[in-house]
Amino acid sequence: MLFFDCTTAPNPRRVRMIIAEKRLEIETRELSIANGEQLSPDFLAINPRGTLPVLVTEAGQALSETVAIASYLEDLHPEPSLMGQGAEEKAAVLNWNAVIEQQGGQAIFDAFRNSHPAMKGRAIPGPADYAQIPDLAERSRQRVNAFFELLEARLQQSPFIATNRFTLADISCFVMVEFARVIKMRIPQGNPATLAWYEHICERPSASV
Ligand SMILES: N[C@@H](CCC(=O)N[C@@H](CS)C(=O)NCC(=O)O)C(=O)O
Known part of the structure; x- marks a missing residue:
């Protein structure tokens, strides 16, 4: 197994937290997004989308979606469970993780990538260059405000995002919020x-990876 990481980027951090929670040791290779290493021909041959994280499985499959990586590692190392146990919990984790990614993560990324000078011409990850849209950055900030209200409403009802235990949805939410x-x-x-x-999440050892 081989994990392609980037210590400055949020999605790879989600995978680092999963690895830390499960106390796994996986060979890791660091790439610098700032230096464009995710767009090198060698890496594009592994992940043509030019994004990180990537986990190359035991069978040699390159997984480029955090949820897929989480699912794979959970199957190999079920304890501690991060993807839920039983039909109801598993569905809740996937449901809430998607809500966090779409309502929170995407809004934060859009606000950042469409406004920050370092992201000029790089508004969307991947090999193609896209121009920034300042109005989209502004609208995305409004969506982030709405996301914080969504979170507050949920956490008034539940100790953790998806279930009454810590799961992938908490990892995704913690990383996006930070x-x-x-x-x-x-x-x-x-x-x-x-x-x-x-x-509460900050107290977990995995929060510092
Ligand atoms: N859907 C992917 C998102 C992967 C992604 O967009 N990663 C960002 C880093 S957080 C990236 O690779 N960016 C490369 C770039 O900006 O060119 C996941 O679940 O991990």
């Missing part, structure tokens, strides 16, 4: 349930 610092957005001080959840 990444929002790049657009200078943080959990609002008026959202006590989200702040308490955040402090």
